[in-house]
Amino acid sequence: MTEQNKGTWGTIKFDGAMATLGFALNKMCYSFNTAEAREEFNKDEASYCDKFGLTSEQKEAVIKRDILELERLGGSIYYLSKFAGVLGLNVQDVGGIQTGRTTEEFQAYLDSQGRGKHNG
Amino acid sequence: MAKIIGGIGTSHIPAIGIAMNRGLEDTPYWKDFFAGYPPIRKWLDEQKPDIAIVFYNDHGLEMFLDKKPTFAIGCAPSYENADEGWGIATIPPVTGETELSWHIANELVEQDFDPTICQDIKVDHGLTVPLSLMYPGHNYQHLKVIPVCINCERYPMPKPSRCYALGQAIGKAVESFAGDQKVVVLGTGGLSHQLDGERAGFMNTDFDLDSMDKLVNDPEALTKYSNDDLVAIAGAQGVEWNMWLGMRGCLRGKVTELLRNYVAPISNTGAGTQLLLNE
Numbered sequence: 001m002t003e004q005n006k007g008t009w010g011t012i013k014f015d016g017a018m019a020t021l022g023f024a025l026n027k028m029c030y031s032f033n034t035a036e037a038r039e040e041f042n043k044d045e046a047s048y049c050d051k052f053g054l055t056s057e058q059k060e061a062v063i064k065r066d067i068l069e070l071e072r073l074g075g076s077i078y079y080l081s082k083f084a085g086v087l088g089l090n091v092q093d094v095g096g097i098q099t100g101r102t103t104e105e106f107q108a109y110l111d112s113q114g115r116g117k118h119n120g
Numbered sequence: 121m122a123k124i125i126g127g128i129g130t131s132h133i134p135a136i137g138i139a140m141n142r143g144l145e146d147t148p149y150w151k152d153f154f155a156g157y158p159p160i161r162k163w164l165d166e167q168k169p170d171i172a173i174v175f176y177n178d179h180g181l182e183m184f185l186d187k188k189p190t191f192a193i194g195c196a197p198s199y200e201n202a203d204e205g206w207g208i209a210t211i212p213p214v215t216g217e218t219e220l221s222w223h224i225a226n227e228l229v230e231q232d233f234d235p236t237i238c239q240d241i242k243v244d245h246g247l248t249v250p251l252s253l254m255y256p257g258h259n260y261q262h263l264k265v266i267p268v269c270i271n272c273e274r275y276p277m278p279k280p281s282r283c284y285a286l287g288q289a290i291g292k293a294v295e296s297f298a299g300d301q302k303v304v305v306l307g308t309g310g311l312s313h314q315l316d317g318e319r320a321g322f323m324n325t326d327f328d329l330d331s332m333d334k335l336v337n338d339p340e341a342l343t344k345y346s347n348d349d350l351v352a353i354a355g356a357q358g359v360e361w362n363m364w365l366g367m368r369g370c371l372r373g374k375v376t377e378l379l380r381n382y383v384a385p386i387s388n389t390g391a392g393t394q395l396l397l398n399e
Contacts, residue, residue: 015275032205057337077316078180085206095320110385115325
């Protein structure tokens with residue numbers, strides 16, 4: 001086993017295999033950099049997924065907002081963040097979704113590791 | 121010769137840009153974080169650097185997976201920012217530089233680094249948030265910026281030791297440039313954080329603070345980590361430490377720490393701010 005294959009719990013290493021699996025999905029999410037694309041997606045999500053050639057599993061995970069499943073299917077968090085933006089979710093919302101917490105619970109988890117913040 | 125006067129490490133979280141746009145700097149959530157910046161701005165106002173070399177990572181504005189450079193350097197007269205898809209306001213163009221940047225590109229290749237050389241790239245929050253923090257109110261256009269982009273997203277990505285060596289090569293290139301420009305170097309991003317997976321929300325504040333110590337006097341200790349180590353110790357996006365290592369590599373003189381601030385969590389991260397003097 002090479003050093004490269006060492007994994008960290010709860011972390012999907014976004015490597016060549018994952019980038020291959022997720023290319024179409026990531027390309028779709030990359031398109032969300034433009035307002036026109038976001039609007040088109042919002043009008044008909046399934047058609048927009050088809051336009052980019054997502055697999056049926058990827059499409060289903062998009063419709064279900066299943067962020068973890070999208071990561072397992074090759075989604076990179078860089079582009080999934082843009083998808084989250086289309087949905088009006090911030091990174092604490094996305095953290096909550098992935099960890100089975102509400103956004104408030106996720107924020108509390110972050111705060112539990114806090115340091116250097118004295119609230120002014 | 122051109123001179124590197126110092127290095128600045130800073131977070132580049134999008135939420136910081138959004139907070140600045142909304143005027144939230146003095147609110148309880150943000151106050152301690154923003155308190156780290158006025159002394160750095162004062163130092164910049166006094167020192168008046170002509171050029172800033174900014175180590176950043178593109179988060180999918182310009183460099184998608186279709187053509188993703190491992191290392192890239194900008195050699196353009198200006199850089200546009202643009203919509204990133206989730207609501208951070210676009211900022212006015214960043215002023216570029218076409219003499220020292222080409223000199224660095226030439227010298228890097230001579231020193232066996234082979235970066236992608238870019239004459240037309242958009243720059244994202246990785247670069248624009250730090251500039252906005254240094255020069256609020258978009259007052260950064262007098263400063264000529266040389267973007268240096270490091271892949272921190274998709275494996276394979278450059279090793280910490282390689283990012284540090286890239287910084288050293290850039291530092292050497294600046295020192296061999298026939299000019300009297302004052303150059304400041306920015307390392308952006310981090311520190312510990314993880315956005316993805318069941319482990320999302322992981323931070324390691326002890327590691328961050330210890331590494332900020334090492335960055336001053338023993339940066340080579342940090343180059344011993346692999347990217348997998350950084351992921352395990354500092355979270356999946358803890359690999360953004362690589363930009364800080366690039367910055368530190370550029371500082372080849374006697375390095376002293378002038379200022380430091382560290383606040384966690386800011387958004388999902390441990391947010392470090394550090395000013396290092398290079399003499």
